[in-house]
Amino acid sequence: MVALITGGSSGMGLEYARQLAEKGYDLVLVSNREEELSGAVAGLSEAFPVQVEGHFQDLALPSSADELFAWCQGRDLVPDVLVNNAGMFFFKELTSADLGRVQTMLNLHVGTVTRLSILFGEAMKQRGSGYILIVSSMAARIPAPGITIYSATKAYLRSFGRSLSYELRPYGVGVTTVCPAAIATPLYRLKPSLMDLGVKVRLIHTPAWLVRRALRAMFRRRRVVSPSFMNVWLPPLVALLPGPLEQWLWKRFSSSK
Numbered sequence: 001m002v003a004l005i006t007g008g009s010s011g012m013g014l015e016y017a018r019q020l021a022e023k024g025y026d027l028v029l030v031s032n033r034e035e036e037l038s039g040a041v042a043g044l045s046e047a048f049p050v051q052v053e054g055h056f057q058d059l060a061l062p063s064s065a066d067e068l069f070a071w072c073q074g075r076d077l078v079p080d081v082l083v084n085n086a087g088m089f090f091f092k093e094l095t096s097a098d099l100g101r102v103q104t105m106l107n108l109h110v111g112t113v114t115r116l117s118i119l120f121g122e123a124m125k126q127r128g129s130g131y132i133l134i135v136s137s138m139a140a141r142i143p144a145p146g147i148t149i150y151s152a153t154k155a156y157l158r159s160f161g162r163s164l165s166y167e168l169r170p171y172g173v174g175v176t177t178v179c180p181a182a183i184a185t186p187l188y189r190l191k192p193s194l195m196d197l198g199v200k201v202r203l204i205h206t207p208a209w210l211v212r213r214a215l216r217a218m219f220r221r222r223r224v225v226s227p228s229f230m231n232v233w234l235p236p237l238v239a240l241l242p243g244p245l246e247q248w249l250w251k252r253f254s255s256s257k
Contacts, residue, residue, distance in 0.1 A: 001025045001026065001080045001081075002027070002078075002079045002080055002081070003017075003025040003027055003028070003080065004027075004028040004072070004079040004081070004082050004083070005028070005029055005030065005085055006059055006083065006112075006116070007030070007031060007059075007086030007087060008027070008028075008029030008031055008037075008040065008085065009029055009031035009033050009036040009037040009040040009054075010031075010033070010040070011207060012085055012207045012210065013029070013083070013085040014040055014207075015207035015208055015211045016083050016085060016133075016214075016215070017029055017040070017052075018047075018048075018211075019212065019215055020081065020215070021044055021047070021050050021052070022048065025050065025081065026050045026051040027044060027050060027052045028053050028054075028055060028072075028079065029044075029052070029055070030059065030086070031054070031057075031086075032056070032058040032059065032060075034056045037054045037056055038054060040054070041053070041054040055068070057071075059112045060104045060105075060107045061107060062111060065112045065115030065116045065119060066115065068116065069115075069116070069119040069120065072120075078123045078127060078130075079120060080129070080130055080131065081130070081131045081132075082117070082131070082132045082133070083133045083135075084116060084117065084133065084135060085133075085135045086108060086112070087108065087109060088104065089150055090105075090150070091146045091147055092146060093145065094148055102149050105149050105150065105153060106153065109150075109154070109156070110156055110157075113134060113157060114160060117132055117160075117175070120132065121164065121168055124168070124171070124173045128171060128172045130172070130173045131173070131174045131175075131218050131219070131221075132161075132164075132168070132173065132175045132176070133176050133178065133214065133218050134157050134160070134161040134176070134177045134178070135180070136155075136177050136178065136179045137150075137151075137154040137179055137180060140154040140155040140157065140158040141155070141158075141179075143155070157177060158179060158224065161175055161177030162177060162223050162224050165221075169221065174218065175223070176214070176217050176218040176225060177223065177224050177225075178210075178213075178218075178224075178225050178226075178227070179225070179226040180214075180227060181226075213225065214227070
C-alpha cells in the first residue's frame with residue numbers, strides 16, 4: 001500500500017505521513033522545500049518500518065500535476081491514497097502587486113489539486129479502489145476581506161471534492177474533503193505564545209487531532225468532514241453580520257495595521 005502526500009514535509013502533511021505510516025503505508029512525500037523534505041524522509045524512515053521516498057517539486061506551476069503524474073507512471077506507481085494537502089496562505093488587502101501570489105495560490109489550490117485528483121482518480125478507477133483526500137478549510141464558508149483568494153479557492157475545493165466523490169464512488173474510489181478550523185501549523189505564522197494559548201483554550205487544534213479525524217472519515221468514505229465545534233458556530237455567526245458592520249470592522253482592522 002502506498003500513500004502520496006503533497007506538502008508532506010511539514011505541518012499537517014507530515015502528520016498525515018506519520019499516521020499513514022503507522023497503518024503500514026509506504027510513503028511518497030512531495031514538497032518544494034528540499035532540505036526539510038530530506039529531514040522528513042530520514043525521520044520517518046527511522047521511525048517506521050515502511051519505504052519512504054521524497055520528491056522535490058514545486059506544485060504551484062500549471063504543469064505540476066501532469067509532471068508529478070508522469071513521474072509516478074515512470075515508477076509504475078498508482079497510490080492507494082492521494083492526500084492533496086499542499087497549500088499556502090496570506091492575509092492582506094489585494095493590490096496589483098499581489099497578482100503573482102494570487103496566481104500561485106490559484107495554481108496550487110485549484111489547478112494542481114483538480115488535475116491530480118482527475119489523473120490519479122482515473123488510475124484508481126481502472127484498478128477499482130483508492131482514496132483521495134482533499135484539504136479545504138472552514139474558510140470555504142467564510143468569504144471575508146483579507147483572505148479573499150484563500151477562502152474562494154477553499155470553497156472551490158469543498159465543492160469540487162464533494163461532487164467528485166459522487167462520480168468516483170461507483171468505481172470503488174472514495175473522495176473525502178476535510179474542512180479544518182484553526183490548526184497549529186506554521187501556515188498562519190502566529191506568534192508561538194498566541195498559538196499555545198489557542199491550543200490551550202481549544203480554539204486551535206493540533207495536527208494530530210485533525211489528521212486522526214480526517215483519515216477516519218476518509219476510510220469510511222465520508223464525502224465532507226468538518227472537525228471542531230468552531231465549524232458549527234463560527235460560519236453561521238459570520239454570515240449574520242450585516243454588510244455595513246463587516247465593512248466597518250475591516251476598515252478598522254486594516255487601518256490599525
